[in-house]
Amino acid sequence: MTGKAQILAIGDVHLGTACSGIPDEISSWGTDSARLTPAAALQAAVDFAIARQVDAILFAGDVVESTNARFEAMSSLKKNVRRLLDAGIKVIGVAGNHDVEALPRLAKLIDGFKLLGEGGCWEPIMLSRNGTPVAQIVGWSFGEKKVVHSPVAQLISAPPPSPPQAVPRIGLLHCDLGGGISSEYAPIKQSELDDTGFDAWLLGHIHKPSLEKLARSGGGFRPSGYLGSLVGLDPSETGPHGPWLLSTYGKEGGINLEHIPLAPLRWERLDVPIDGIGLEDVRDQLPAKAQELVRALAQDGLSPPQALGLRVRLVGSSGAYDDIRKWINAGKWKSDAVTRIDDTVVFFNRIDDAMDLHWDLEKIAKGNDPAALLARRLLLLQHDNEQSREFLDQARQRLGPIAKHNDWKPTQEHRSAIDPVSNDALRDVLMRSGKAALAEMLASRDAKAAS
Numbered sequence: 001m002t003g004k005a006q007i008l009a010i011g012d013v014h015l016g017t018a019c020s021g022i023p024d025e026i027s028s029w030g031t032d033s034a035r036l037t038p039a040a041a042l043q044a045a046v047d048f049a050i051a052r053q054v055d056a057i058l059f060a061g062d063v064v065e066s067t068n069a070r071f072e073a074m075s076s077l078k079k080n081v082r083r084l085l086d087a088g089i090k091v092i093g094v095a096g097n098h099d100v101e102a103l104p105r106l107a108k109l110i111d112g113f114k115l116l117g118e119g120g121c122w123e124p125i126m127l128s129r130n131g132t133p134v135a136q137i138v139g140w141s142f143g144e145k146k147v148v149h150s151p152v153a154q155l156i157s158a159p160p161p162s163p164p165q166a167v168p169r170i171g172l173l174h175c176d177l178g179g180g181i182s183s184e185y186a187p188i189k190q191s192e193l194d195d196t197g198f199d200a201w202l203l204g205h206i207h208k209p210s211l212e213k214l215a216r217s218g219g220g221f222r223p224s225g226y227l228g229s230l231v232g233l234d235p236s237e238t239g240p241h242g243p244w245l246l247s248t249y250g251k252e253g254g255i256n257l258e259h260i261p262l263a264p265l266r267w268e269r270l271d272v273p274i275d276g277i278g279l280e281d282v283r284d285q286l287p288a289k290a291q292e293l294v295r296a297l298a299q300d301g302l303s304p305p306q307a308l309g310l311r312v313r314l315v316g317s318s319g320a321y322d323d324i325r326k327w328i329n330a331g332k333w334k335s336d337a338v339t340r341i342d343d344t345v346v347f348f349n350r351i352d353d354a355m356d357l358h359w360d361l362e363k364i365a366k367g368n369d370p371a372a373l374l375a376r377r378l379l380l381l382q383h384d385n386e387q388s389r390e391f392l393d394q395a396r397q398r399l400g401p402i403a404k405h406n407d408w409k410p411t412q413e414h415r416s417a418i419d420p421v422s423n424d425a426l427r428d429v430l431m432r433s434g435k436a437a438l439a440e441m442l443a444s445r446d447a448k449a450a451s
Contacts, residue, residue, distance in 0.1 A: 005127055005134035006054040007170070007246040008260075009202045010045055011209070011227030012062040013038050014098065015076055016069025019265055020234045021309060021349045025338045031307055031345040036265040039076040041231035044262045045243045046080045050087045052245070055129055057084060058137065060204030060227050061096025061174025063103055070102035078110050085112040092116060092125060095141035096174035096204055097185050104141075116172065117141040120151070124160045126167075133165045135248050138198070139172035146184040151175065152192040159196075168199040168248045168255065175205055177226070193224045200246065200255050202227055207237050211244060211257060223257055231263040235311050235349045238267045266305040267349075268293060274355060275316035279323045286312065286348065287339055294341045308346045313354040321358050322439050328353050329436075357435055359442060371441045378434050381427055389423070395430060396421045 015038050022033050034040070049057055064073045081091050092114045095103040107115035117123040120143030127135045138160060140151045151173065163169070171193070179187030185205060193201045201224035209228030231241050240261035247256040272289050274282055290310060298304060318324060327333065328351050338347045365375035380388050403420040418425060 005056075005129060005168075005246075005248040006052060007056050007058060007127070007135065007248070008045065008049045008052075008054045009058045009060065009227055009244045009246055010042075010230055011060050011204050011243075012096070012098075012207055012229045013042055013059070014062055014065040014229070014233060015039055015042065015073035017065040017233065019231060021267075022265070022307070023337060023347050023349075026307060026345050026347060029338055029340050029345045036231070036307055038231055038233070039073075041242070041263050041265075042076060042080055044264065045230065045260075046083055048243070048260060048262060049084060049089055053087070054089055054245070055134060056090040056092055056127055056137075057243075058170075058172055058202060059091075059093030060172055060202055061094050061103075061142070062098040062204055063093055063096075064099040064106065066098055067101045067105075070099075070106055073102070074106060074109070077106060077113075081110050081113050090114065090127065092137055092139070092172070094139040094172050094174055094204075097142050097145055097147075100142040100145050115141060119143040120147070122151070122155050122158075122160055124163070126163060133163065133167045135167050136163045136169045137172055138169060142174060142186065147186040148181075148184055149186075150188045150192060151186050152188045152196065156192065156195055169197075170246075170248075171196065171198045171201040171224075173201065173203055175203055177203060177206070190224070194222075198222070199248075200224065202244075202246075207233065208239070209241070209244075209259065211259070223255060231265055232267040232309075235267050235309055238269055238311075240266065261303070264306040265309065266297075266307070267309045267311070270310045270312050271315050271354075272312055273316040274314050274318045274324065277318055278320040279327055282314065282318075282324055282327075283333075283336065286333070286336070287341075287346075290339070290346050290348075291341050294344055294346065298342070304342065304344045306344065308341075308344050309349045310346065311349050312351045314351065315354045315356075317356040317358045319358050321355055322443055324355065325353055325436060325439060353432060353435075355435075357438065359438075364438075364442075371438060371445065374434055374438050374441065378431065378438065381431050381434070388427075392423050392426050392430075395426050399426070 018037055022036060026033060064070055084091050091112055094116050104115060104118050107113045116125060116139030118141050122138060122140050124136055124138045126133055127137060175186040175188045176183045177188055199222055203226045206226045207229035210225035211223060227244055229237055229241055240259060241263040242261040245258045245260055270289055270293060272285050333351050361375045361379055365372055365379055380391055400421050
């Protein structure tokens, strides 16, 4: 006989670091940046776990930012583990690539923190409620910073003993799902997870949650995916973040998943159309569109975050293109970067120029001057064909050595790093710089014609 279980699963926390991109000015709007940290997000998750009296909290690795951050992380982790244990809640985790050294050290210092699979092995543990088995957790921890083989292949070839009772089996793992042969972060395949026959797989490493469409229940339902970061650590980590509540209903009863968006800080991207309007209208549009977003989040039934960071893209076409572009580049928008909307402090982290030129590119491209040559290049970049790819290859040859220089190595190793010379990245930078250069050319030409 097996019973029901409630488990709170937490992805990458990265204790010992702070969320980047938060302006100092938010303090004057009544929000302390210390309340927006991973440590604050962990405390909120623990508050929820205690209020719901879950059976266990599971950490899917990268609980700590780094070995050097373990002393800063110690206080928060120790305090919250003690609160959970006092409430009768088990605390179980696996080590990821960031805390491969730090988490085993902390686990030895914090009574009651159970680290599974230390050193790169698979280890099971049984969860019980009132003496009745409710679930088996099977976990694996990084044993070194870089792991180029699939730990799930190891699990399939040498599985741990099956539990004596027919309970749901839940895998807990930090890994690179779908990672190719070049991955150094425990690359695994979805087919491998399926072959284990486990009832659920809870994964860490990627900060964007991938379980959203799986939050449902029913017999035969076997969710597997990323839990995501507990709070968006930088502006690229958009959307809701927080722990996941798993409810199990016995081996045949299925699993129910619910995302609990408790993160005190939320990041979103916001497109603001500028068609046919001037600079002052754009300045009015920004808070208006931000208010629409805040109200839309409230209508979704989500608790409003304490702070909402926005990355804005100005899209469309305006006759005031040059004035708007100069306003963006001069950073004059920063004077109105923070406001309060209802219970949420809203700030603009960045404003990107995604505007269309209000000039006719096709017409300009028919000329034979430098502006015409540049217009033809911009038109080429608007398509994904052999010619545009050849053009991007030429740009990659020029810019690649600069992007790979040792001076940029720290940015390449950042958790949210992207390939700066990928087709998408190159297309974006060439379009933005090309439009800006063309606008300067045309403005200069018009000024000469008027004199």
